[in-house]
Amino acid sequence: MPRRFFKFLQTVLALALIASLTVTPMARAQDDPPPPAEIVNDEGGAVSITGEVPYTNSFFTLGVAQPLVILEDQAGFVDRNEHFLMPLASQTLGQITSDFFTSPFSYSIALPIEPQGSLRDVDQDTAEEPGVQIFAIAYWTNTFGEPFLEQRDLYGGGWSTAYASTRVSEDADTEREITGGQFLVYAPDDAQGFSSGFGEDGLLFTADDPVVTLPQGYTIVNMDTDPFTFDRSRHPVIDLIEPEGAALVDLSGESYPDAFNQFIDILAKEYAFTDYKEIDWEAKRAEFLPLFQEAADKQDSQAYLRALRDFAWSIPDGHVSGPFLPDDFSFATAGGLGIAIRELDDGRVIATFVLEGSKAAEAGIAPGTEILAFNDIPIDAVIDEAVAWSAPFSTAHFERLQKLRYATRFAAGVESASVTFLDEKGEETTVELAVTGERDSFNFSSFNVGKTGFELPVEYKLLKESNYGYVKINSFADNDLLSVQLWERLMRTLNDNGVQGLIIDMRQNAGGSGFLADQMAAYFFDEDHVLGNTGRYDKSRDEFYFDPRSEEVFYLPADELRYGGEVAVLIGPNCNSACEFFTYDMTIDSRAAVVGHYPTAGLGGSVKQIRLPENEQFQYTGGRAVDANGEIHIEGKGVPPTVAVPVNEETLLTDDDVILNTAIAWLDEQLALEITNGGDLVVGDEVEGELTPGVRVRYTLTVAEGDVLNILAASDEMNMLLTIYDLADNPLLSNDDLIEGDFNAGWTELEIPADLTLIVEVSSAGDDETGSYTLTIEDAKE
Structure with missing residues (x-):
């Protein structure tokens, strides 16, 4: 071959080699030590760190009881291990040194002489070396267990993506990659290397990173400079970073339009x-923008707030919340008739409350009276046109129920209204009733009736009649730490006492943390089920994105904290959001019965807020929740009862808690109580019987309208329980103490409203006693 060809070939090979070194970086050779880092403020290394944690997110403090600022071990990021759990020994806790609930709050961390983090060799050479310990300063909240972070506190593990000293990418191509901010690095000696830049790939701790050698001890690495800055100050100040995706969007400085x-x-x-509810945002812009422009032209803040409220009401989503105008509300609902109404399963509307001494009562309206019209307008149309000030709603059933409340309210200045109803003879009657300022009827129909604001987040007791546990979860937005402590105490108490059944009352739970709700449900399972996921708008992708790494799962508690007994969950339309996720979780593997009149509210997403003019915080749904199959499972639907309680006169016109009694009856059935048939009874009968543990005796009793009865179950050996059911097995009445402290059970002078066939059930109060009893049905008029 000609010599020049060899020269050409050598040149080509040399260029190819150079190209390969550029395209595919190689690890440094073992005998090529990196240069020492250029140090600024060389005071021997940090001994303490102080700083501030700014936040604008409205939900930052929600439920937080034990906020923490810690040294967060970054080995998970180095390894790109999404499930890395920081060792407890590595979690150096700081002190919060100002009011946590005022942003920004300050913190201080006294550094240990030698930290206990995970060592990682990141100098990209081929030698095996001890490596360095890498920390971010990070904010967390402790909810579970001891005052350190465990798997549940860490949402499964990994590294912080918000409120840390590091800046994390929100772009699709580099999502969760650390792209800036500051590390605290500890080198056990002066021979350990560390990256001094991101390299050409823009990623940290990869083969193309330039590397320097760190001095022994602590060094602050600032990744917002190129090359990185290495600081050895004794008392550095490091403020944590609120990422753009978590920060509150603030439009308060803009004009109304x-x-x-x-x-x-x-x-x-x-x-x-948007697509699921078929919302046309441009149509809404065209509808409401003129109202905002008019308010701006007139400098009328009240007109602006009303426009914003009406806009919120136009979105069929119970999570949406705009301004509440108390003066407008008080004016619009100032008057009442002294009655509350409900709609039955058969479509009739009846009075469920009549104010004692009211004109309505004097006119012959009583609980159970069928209401036909107000002001000659059919009651169905009245309900349809009522304005429910608790709007908007995600489901038609909750909207209808709230409209029923507001249908009986009248604006200030309305003096009277006509009411058409069926009187006690079944004849149509119309009366003119004065509208007064009474609010008793309105308060009676509230779905929060009985709540005082003094409730604990979790309250529980033992039901003495059945020996079942009863717990009411009032909120998932209260003190999270206290909620879990009470919850775990309940689990231990149930297990220690061998309680076979538990009733969980969710009927007045307005929601809160969906994660907390999921993890509290985990105490009833032995498998870490995938629960679903939540998709959010991704700016870099310009679409909704469901990150597979963010699937919601159970993180199971310790075995001794799990409860394996039968469970019934009580629901209603005032079970909202996180309450619904808890309820849905309990339907997995049919773990619990769900008992109620109606489905839950149907709020199936996570929320965001935005600040608008007049300092208004407007809330909307930004997260689309789906089940494990990717299907929308709660929004617009709610969780339906698996044990449906009918809505009729018998279930509405009683002081008994019919839903609770239905749950008790379901638990009894599941726990294999033996029900024996005692036969038929008529008024005047007296029968004797025997009970053994787990056995109940039922009798069929025929009664007539107008009967007044004394029904008594007596025993000298057992604490008796007497329960009356209808033929559909709905519990109507229950009593275990005719006289306080007495073994006997029953009722005296019980008035019978109609010709009925009833089931009278005799049992011992705990289903655990043996003895004889006497059941007496007598005419109280004689």
């Missing part, structure tokens, strides 16, 4: 259920 226009643009991209 400009803020509204920008907000519509945001909702068109970020609202979670």
Whole structure:
């Protein structure tokens, strides 16, 4: 071959080698030590760190009882291990040194002489070396277990993506990669290397990183400079970073119309259920923008707030919340008739409350009276046109129930209204009733009736009649730490006492943390089920994205904290959001019966807030929740009862808690109580019988309208329980103490409203006693 060809070939090979070194970086050779880092502020290394944690997110403090600022071991990021759990020994806890509930709050961390983090060799050479310990300063909240972070506190593990000293990418191509901010690095000696830049790939701790050698001890690494800055100050100040995706969007400085226009643009991209609910945002812009422009032209803040409220009401989503105008509310609902109404399963509307001494009562309206019309307008149309000030709603059933409340309210200045009803003879009657300022009827129909604000987040007791546990979860937005402590105490108490059945009352739970709700449900399972996922608008992808790494799962508690008995969950339309996720979780593998009149509220997503003019915080749904199959499972539907309680006169016109009694009856059935047939009874009968543990005796009793009865179960050996059911097995009445402290059970002078066939059930109060009894049915008139 000609010599020049060899020269050409050598040149080509040399160029190819250079190209290969550029395209595919190789690890440094073992005998090529990196240069020492250029140190600024060389004071020997940090001994303490102080700083501030700013936050604008409205939900940052929600439920938080034990906030923590810690040294967060970054071995999970180095390894790109999403499930890395920081060792307890590595978690150096700081002190919060100002009011946590005022942003920004300050912190201080006294550094240990030698930290106990995970060592990682990141100098990209081929030698095996001890490596360095890498920490971020990070904010967390402790909810579970001891005052350190465990798997549940860490949401399964990994590394912080918000409120840390590091800046984390939110772009699709580099999502969760650390792209800036500051590390605290500890080198056990002066021979350990560390990256001094991101390299050409823009990623940290990869083969193309330039590397320097760190001095022994602590060094602060600032990744916002190129090359990185290495600081050895004794008392560095490091403020944590609130990422753009978590920060509150603030449009409060804009004009009314400009803020509204920008907000519509945001909702068109970020609202979670636009297609599902068939919302046309441009149509809403055209409908409401003139109202905001008019309010701006007139400088009328009240007109602006009313426009914003009406806009919120136009979105069929119970998570959406705009301004509440108390003066408008008080004016619109100022008057009442002294009655509350409900709609039955058969479509009739009846009075469920009549104010004692009211004109309605004097006119012959009583609980159970069928209401036909107000002001000659059919009652169905009245309900349809009622304005429910608790709007908007995700489900038609909850909207209907709230409209029933507001249908009986009248604006200030209305003096009277006509009411058409069926009187006690079944004849149609119309009366004119004065509208007064009474609010008793309105309060009676509230789905929060009885709540005082003094409740604990979790309250429980033992039902003495059945020996079942009863727990009411009032909120998932209270003190999370206290909620879990009470919850775990309940689990231990149930297990220690061998309680066979548990009733969980969720009927007045307005929601809160969906994660907390899921993890509290985990105490009833032995498998870490996948529960679903939540998709959010991803700016870099310009679409809703469900990150497979964010699947919601159970993180199971310790074996001794799990409860394996039968469970019934009580629900209603005032079970909202996180309450519904808990209820849905309990339907997995049919773990619990769900008992109620109606499905839950149907709020199936996570929320965001935005600040608008007049300092208004507007809430909307930004997260689309789906089940493990990717299907929308709660929004617009709610969780339906698996044990449906009918809505009729018998279930509404009683002081008994019919839903609770139905749950007790279901638990009894599941726990294989033996029900024996005692035969038929008539008024005047007296029968004797025997009970053994787990046995109940039922008798069929025929009664007539107008009967007044004394029904008594007596025993000298057992604490008796007497329960009356209808033929559909719905419990109507229950009593275990005719006289306080007495063994006997029953009722005296019980008035019978109609010709009925009843089931009278005799049992011992705990289903655990043996003895004889006497059941007496006598006419109280004689």
